[in-house]
Amino acid sequence: MPIPTIHAGCKHFGSGRLQALVNAEGLEPVACVDLDIDGAKRVIENLNNDPPADLVNRVYSSIGEALEHHEAEACLIFASTTAHAKLVIESLDAGMHTLCVKPIVTNQDDFKAILAAQRASDKNPMLVQGQNKRWNPAAAKMREWLRDEGGIGEMLGGECRFWIRQNLWTGPDSRQPDAFVEGLYFHAGASHQLDQLVAAKGLPQYVTAHIHNLIDESLGQTGVWGTAGGNALFEYENGAPFTYAGTRSGHARSTGWSGAWSFHGVDGDLQRDHGSLKLWRKGECVEDLQLQDLHGGLIEDDRIQFDSFATAIATGEGREWMQTSSLNTWTLMEACNESARTHSRIDMAAFREGLFA
Numbered sequence: 001m002p003i004p005t006i007h008a009g010c011k012h013f014g015s016g017r018l019q020a021l022v023n024a025e026g027l028e029p030v031a032c033v034d035l036d037i038d039g040a041k042r043v044i045e046n047l048n049n050d051p052p053a054d055l056v057n058r059v060y061s062s063i064g065e066a067l068e069h070h071e072a073e074a075c076l077i078f079a080s081t082t083a084h085a086k087l088v089i090e091s092l093d094a095g096m097h098t099l100c101v102k103p104i105v106t107n108q109d110d111f112k113a114i115l116a117a118q119r120a121s122d123k124n125p126m127l128v129q130g131q132n133k134r135w136n137p138a139a140a141k142m143r144e145w146l147r148d149e150g151g152i153g154e155m156l157g158g159e160c161r162f163w164i165r166q167n168l169w170t171g172p173d174s175r176q177p178d179a180f181v182e183g184l185y186f187h188a189g190a191s192h193q194l195d196q197l198v199a200a201k202g203l204p205q206y207v208t209a210h211i212h213n214l215i216d217e218s219l220g221q222t223g224v225w226g227t228a229g230g231n232a233l234f235e236y237e238n239g240a241p242f243t244y245a246g247t248r249s250g251h252a253r254s255t256g257w258s259g260a261w262s263f264h265g266v267d268g269d270l271q272r273d274h275g276s277l278k279l280w281r282k283g284e285c286v287e288d289l290q291l292q293d294l295h296g297g298l299i300e301d302d303r304i305q306f307d308s309f310a311t312a313i314a315t316g317e318g319r320e321w322m323q324t325s326s327l328n329t330w331t332l333m334e335a336c337n338e339s340a341r342t343h344s345r346i347d348m349a350a351f352r353e354g355l356f357a
């Protein structure tokens with residue numbers, strides 16, 4: 001039986017996620033939530049693949065109102081970033097398993113508040129930061145080569161470069177929150193790549209990071225702290241260093257949202273650009289694969305994520321990994337901001353303890 005699910009945030013990016021929810025087998029949309037009810041209804045009218053016939057009549061302006069009319073066990077949140085904390089807490093207070101797209105929140109107080117809401121519930125709800133770029137076959141293969149037998153073995157070092165050009169203007173007088181909320185380069189730009197690292201290797205022991213200060217009105221970059229790009233050095237327990245350099249204010253050649261990667265291990269080396277993956281051993285390329293990277297519109301990526309969420313809820317399979325690693329991605333991105341703000345090297349265990357205690 002698919003899990004009855006509320007979908008909050010239906011327009012813009014949320015519209016494709018609503019399609020992904022309809023496409024998913026493990027979740028069933030029972031109600032939608034959006035401040036713009038008519039706009040959400042227009043999105044529902046344009047859904048493909050047989051959405052529930054009367055979903056268009058089940059749109060509400062709050063989660064509470066939706067729950068007055070329908071029973072739900074899960075909630076997907078794709079509303080504006082600035083509404084996430086309130087919606088996540090409302091969902092957890094109602095005991096629903098909750099997946100909220102990155103950035104699940106934008107500051108440490110809100111992060112502690114959502115963890116407290118999860119702990120306060122007697123229904124043991126799952127809490128996941130939605131990260132759709134770890135699920136495609138190319139990302140899954142990279143994770144396998146990093147983590148499992150037959151890959152690079154123990155990691156000795158690695159790097160990721162991320163280079164896109166992203167216009168943060170959404171209209172003549174409006175910009176994405178990424179342009180006016182501090183620190184959203186790491187939480188919203190870098191998290192797309194580095195979540196894939198956390199999903200495979202967990203958290204490093206130490207983090208040192210810096211942000212790029214850029215003013216470029218044409219991209220909506222007005223000099224708000226931590227919005228343009230950043231560099232980071234992660235040090236793992238075995239001493240392995242990993243370096244990251246990313247910008248969303250780049251020019252010309254793009255690495256795509258997945259980034260360009262290389263890793264060095266005791267048993268081999270790994271290279272990845274988009275869907276191209278190579279595994280090297282002793283100077284020879286032993287596997288050279290071209291796999292599906294991000295799907296157009298990211299609908300299939302989110303469909304896989306939603307079905308994995310459903311499986312985790314229903315059977316427990318992957319539950320600990322999905323929840324812990326996705327919240328650890330938020331923790332790592334916040335540690336990058338903390339390091340860049342304080343010009344210090346962050347001890348991840350102590351930093352995490354401060355958030356999760």
Ligand SMILES: NC(=O)c1ccc[n+]([C@@H]2O[C@H](COP(=O)([O-])OP(=O)(O)OC[C@H]3O[C@@H](n4cnc5c(N)ncnc54)[C@H](O)[C@@H]3O)[C@@H](O)[C@H]2O)c1
Nearest residue numbers: 009010011012013014033034035036078079080081083102
């Ligand atoms: N993972 C990805 O690849 C990816 C890509 C783009 C955007 N995003 C994330 O998706 C989220 C949505 O982005 P967007 O550009 O569509 O945002 P948006 O501001 O356009 O809002 C999306 C929807 O949320 C609704 N909304 C706003 N406040 C609400 C509230 N309190 N209750 C219910 N509905 C509310 C709006 O009416 C709109 O329909 C952001 O957090 C963004 O970071 C993720």
